[in-house]
Amino acid sequence: xxxxxxxxxxxxxxxxxxxxxxxxxxxxxxxxxxxxxxxxxxxxxxxxxxxxxxxxxxxxxxxxxxxxxxxxxxxxxxxxxxxxxxxxxxxxxxxxxxxxxxxxxxxxxxxxxxxxxxxxxxxxxxxxxxxxxxxxxxxxxx
Amino acid sequence: xxxxxxxxxxxxxxxxxxxxxxxxxxxxxxxxxxxxxxxxxxxxxxxxxxxxxxxxxxxxxxxxxxxxxxxxxxxxxxxxxxxxxxxxxxxxxxxxxxxxxxxxxxxxxxxxxxxxxxxxxxx
Amino acid sequence: xxxxxxxxxxxxxxxxxxxxxxxxxxxxxxxxxxxxxxxxxxxxxxxxxxxxxxxxxxxxxxxxxxxxxxxxxxxxxxxxxxxxxxxxxxxxxxxxxxxxxxxxxxxxxxxxxxxxxxxxxxxxxxxxxxxxxxxxxxxxxxxxxxxxxxxxxxxxxxxxxxxxxxxxxx
Numbered sequence: 001x002x003x004x005x006x007x008x009x010x011x012x013x014x015x016x017x018x019x020x021x022x023x024x025x026x027x028x029x030x031x032x033x034x035x036x037x038x039x040x041x042x043x044x045x046x047x048x049x050x051x052x053x054x055x056x057x058x059x060x061x062x063x064x065x066x067x068x069x070x071x072x073x074x075x076x077x078x079x080x081x082x083x084x085x086x087x088x089x090x091x092x093x094x095x096x097x098x099x100x101x102x103x104x105x106x107x108x109x110x111x112x113x114x115x116x117x118x119x120x121x122x123x124x125x126x127x128x129x130x131x132x133x134x135x136x137x138x139x140x141x142x
Numbered sequence: 143x144x145x146x147x148x149x150x151x152x153x154x155x156x157x158x159x160x161x162x163x164x165x166x167x168x169x170x171x172x173x174x175x176x177x178x179x180x181x182x183x184x185x186x187x188x189x190x191x192x193x194x195x196x197x198x199x200x201x202x203x204x205x206x207x208x209x210x211x212x213x214x215x216x217x218x219x220x221x222x223x224x225x226x227x228x229x230x231x232x233x234x235x236x237x238x239x240x241x242x243x244x245x246x247x248x249x250x251x252x253x254x255x256x257x258x259x260x261x262x263x264x265x
Numbered sequence: 266x267x268x269x270x271x272x273x274x275x276x277x278x279x280x281x282x283x284x285x286x287x288x289x290x291x292x293x294x295x296x297x298x299x300x301x302x303x304x305x306x307x308x309x310x311x312x313x314x315x316x317x318x319x320x321x322x323x324x325x326x327x328x329x330x331x332x333x334x335x336x337x338x339x340x341x342x343x344x345x346x347x348x349x350x351x352x353x354x355x356x357x358x359x360x361x362x363x364x365x366x367x368x369x370x371x372x373x374x375x376x377x378x379x380x381x382x383x384x385x386x387x388x389x390x391x392x393x394x395x396x397x398x399x400x401x402x403x404x405x406x407x408x409x410x411x412x413x414x415x416x417x418x419x420x421x422x423x424x425x426x427x428x429x430x431x432x433x434x435x
């Protein structure tokens with residue numbers, strides 16, 4: 001049990017920092033390396049680590065299954081929604097420059113929301129795939 | 143030989159690609175085949191990104207004080223390719239899990255044997 | 266070193282060690298990508314290849330649980346085919362431009378426009394993000410859909426009804 005204790009303490013210590021780093025990578029992706037994919041994968045990997053160390057029940061309390069499934073679809077909808085917003089405001093589909101008073105600000109806003117959509121979908125899908133693999137093993141006694 | 147030196151990155155890429163190809167086609171275990179596929183995919187990333195680099199340039203993030211940047215276009219393509227690659231591997235692994243439950247084995251020749259002689263699959 | 270790693274992966278019969286070696290290989294690939302100035306790609310490859318991919322392979326191994334059996338048919342023909350393909354590829358790459366040639370077509374076509382105009386047009390210094398999210402936004406929409414489809418596919422394959430018996434393959 002000693003090894004288990006070390007894992008738990010260390011995981012509890014640095015999971016919040018890694019989640020913060022994922023948020024940093026997401027929002028700083030326009031100024032440095034990073035962006036939606038990296039942030040989504042880092043966040044998902046952190047939550048997978050939490051599930052591995054503390055068990056699936058605790059992870060399910062933290063992030064319910066319904067929320068993960070909703071995240072999978074919500075990201076794609078956000079992305080497509082930005083496109084439709086471009087249509088409604090007068091440009092073509094996925095035009096960003098109509099989104100704000102100034103084309104450059106419109107681009108920045110569009111890029112921001114698009115990256116958020118990508119991160120949400122990617123992290124939702126990674127979490128869901130891991131949950132499918134992990135839960136299958138539990139019902140299946142072999 | 144300058145021809146050799148200039149093309150060294152391609153040799154490395156081809157070596158990795160051949161290794162991935164060999165693991166995919168020569169091994170019978172399905173999970174090993176997927177590992178070989180993943181090696182093959184990473185060699186393709188190298189194939190696209192190596193020609194984009196300019197010696198003396200820096201990463202394609204515009205900042206003061208840097209004059210030349212490496213080409214950002216392959217980075218964009220490969221970013222997409224990496225994520226699609228992991229999606230492929232995940233689906234492939236899900237299929238392998240189901241095959242295991244249906245046939246009782248993940249060795250290719252045993253699966254083919256069970257297909258040729260139609261008896262009920264072992265659980 | 267990467268060549269030695271892949272050879273070890275190919276020869277390994279214990280699947281667990283093959284998976285761990287693949288994780289190490291992904292990290293090495295990420296370092297090579299940083300040396301090639303592809304920082305975004307390196308971050309993605311490190312997190313996806315060495316993180317998620319390894320976790321999924323280990324999860325699948327836990328469910329599938331086996332060693333690799335000795336191959337029944339000889340490995341000579343696939344080796345010959347692979348080496349033949351490799352020779353053809355090497356012959357093909359000799360015609361490609363040399364490493365870091367500034368006059369190669371890849372650098373003279375549309376990339377200078379992206380590098381020069383992107384800050385003025387989008388206000389985002391990271392050219393890769395600007396191209397990914399704005400100039401080539403459709404491709405990224407397609408890719409997000411692909412990721413979603415993969416997740417939906419895994420759910421469809423591995424979903425299990427609460428009351429189904431274990432012997433029922435449905």
